[in-house]
Amino acid sequence: MHQDIFKIEHLYDCYHRDVYHFALYYTNSKQEAEDITQETFFKAIKQLHNLKDKDKVKTWILSIARNTAVDLHRRQKIKRLLTEKLSMQPVLREVPKPLEIVVKNEQWQTVQEALMTLKSHDRTIIICRMLKDYTIQETAAILGISEVKARVDFHRAMARLRKKVGGLIDGRT
């Protein structure tokens, strides 16, 4: 038991920042990133005994984080749709004021906004490869796909992102 707790503490110290970063880039929300980080480590505790290969702990925990993020987004989508249906009105999002647009118009936000428009799979690949600098092997392990597919999907995702970033920059100028 003591050994397990030590492992979990060690696991948390080593990877909580990675998990949080992934969640933050995936959701672009601090609150959601915290929720995902917490849920990921609680899931990891429950499943720790199933982890056979200790060398793959990083990709294992990030794949949990990815699945948790996908689940959370799905739940929120259903919740939003139900709210819309029940209130018979679309939920209006806050429209930024002109001054906020100017202040917020930073480069990182442009990329983050473009990233948010991509599909879950593409977003995950770009976060892993470009923002966390994981290898193709690690990215493939996190997504549970082959290395060849990870490579091809990464290039396609990058092409889509470039298009989106271009569109956002053109729209603002």
Add this chain to the structure above:
Amino acid sequence: MEERDYELFEALKKRPDKDPDIVFSNQLRQKLEKTHIKKKKRFSIATILTVPVTIATLLFVFNIGTGQSFHLKNAAQLTIHLEKDLINIVCMFLMLTLSLFILLVYYKGLMKGRLVYMTFSLSFFAWVGNLIYAEHQNMDEPIVQPSYNETYDYTSKQYYIDEIQQEQDNYLMKKNEGGMK
């Protein structure tokens, strides 16, 4: 990769709110320390219930396939040996199929699933229900009237036809005697 791509991603890597809140990190660490790891139960309730139900189902199938020892009063009373052999073959085949299915379920570790447990339970209850029904519903045997067919070889089946005729006669005599009383 274009140089502009790297510039954009470097900018995103340096977003100001990138690092997690220290208070949140410490709280979560403490929560994880306090969380006790529950060891996986070797035997769940579903397993404990499924094992006897499965054994009962196997016994049921074995009995049906080999000897009909439940005295199901309204089950088809077989009179022709060919039909009996055919039914036995079908029963054996069904028994084998079901046994293989149960083996597969156990081998694959699917017995924890509620669906499998429910299936086994339902088959068990159906068996018990059938037994109770057969015990309490004591109905007369149905009379099968012989029919004539030109293509049927009556001479070779004469023995069976006589046997059926005899059973019918006996039944009718008993019925008439009962009516006269």
